[in-house]
Amino acid sequence: MEKDKKTWNKSELWTNELEVLKSIINTTGLTETTKWGGPVYTLNGKNVLGIGGFKNYFTIWFFKGVFLKDEAGVLVNANEENTKSLRQWRFESVNDINEKLVLSYINEAIAVEQAGLGIKPQSREIPVPxxxxxxxxxxxxxxxxxxxxxxxxxxxxxxxxxxxxxxxxxxxxxxxxxxxxxxxxxxxxxxxx
Structure with a gap:
């Protein structure tokens, strides 16, 4: 018996809101693909950002968000213990979307990718038992x-x-x-x- 494949946004609560984000992102030249069951946008094959809907909010996340200036103070680290680079911008309504501001963050994320900035993953040393x-x-x-x-x-x-x-x-x-x-x-x- 095959298990049901998990999808990123089963509730479809944020369909219209995510379409608004997509329409902004589509003006930037990023390439849309699907990874981990949701839309991810890439530049030269490198992940730049993704979008998705959750129970209480929808979000745009920046894979290298730690390098963004975040002058508007909108980015959050969803998991302080494990997440080093990724940052989310959460929205609760389509009215929360400021197109000009979102576009400036996206363009900055593209510039970060073009500059080659990144955090190298830390390898966990496993001692010899x-x-x-x-x-x-x-x-x-x-x-x-x-x-x-x-x-x-x-x-x-x-x-x-x-x-x-x-x-x-x-x-x-x-x-x-x-x-x-x-x-x-x-x-x-x-x-x-």
Whole structure:
């Protein structure tokens, strides 16, 4: 049985309002595409902004909004803990849309993209679990084979062993990856093409 595919704006509460935003955006030369179930506008294949409707508001978000001056003070960070660059401008009515102001923000977002500004994603360092480190220290051939993997594949092994809660599960996972490491196969290679 196939699950229903989630769509971005199921309620259709903001159809007319989103059309007003689209009509403004369409004057800028950005290319409309659909990503994550909603309209996203790009410049040379790079995400610049998107629009969508939510329960209590509709919004235009700027993928690199952190670089916008926001002189009108309209942008919000929807998730302070996780969102570094994206900023939203929320509207509750079509009357909230000031076409000239929206267009100035869009043009500034385009200039930010053209300037190549951006925040590099931070990689989360996954430490080598103690049980795996002990095994690597005790077996030089295993250690050499492990170190031959890319950092990405090493990280997969570290996560796989480290996420186990019980000692017996860690030992079983260690046994499984030992074979893979010696064979030069990554943990998830069978799923990659």
């Amino acid at each position: 103690e049980i795996l480190q002990q095994e690597l220290d005790a077996n030089p051939e295993l250690k050499a084979a492990f170190e031959a993997f890319t950092p990405f594949k090493q990280k997969e092994f570290n996560e796989y062993v480290g996420e186990a809660k019980q000692e017996k599960t860690k030992l079983a996972r260690l046994e499984k990856i030992r074979t893979l490491i010696f064979e030069g196969r990554g943990l998830n290679d069978r799923y990659r093409k």
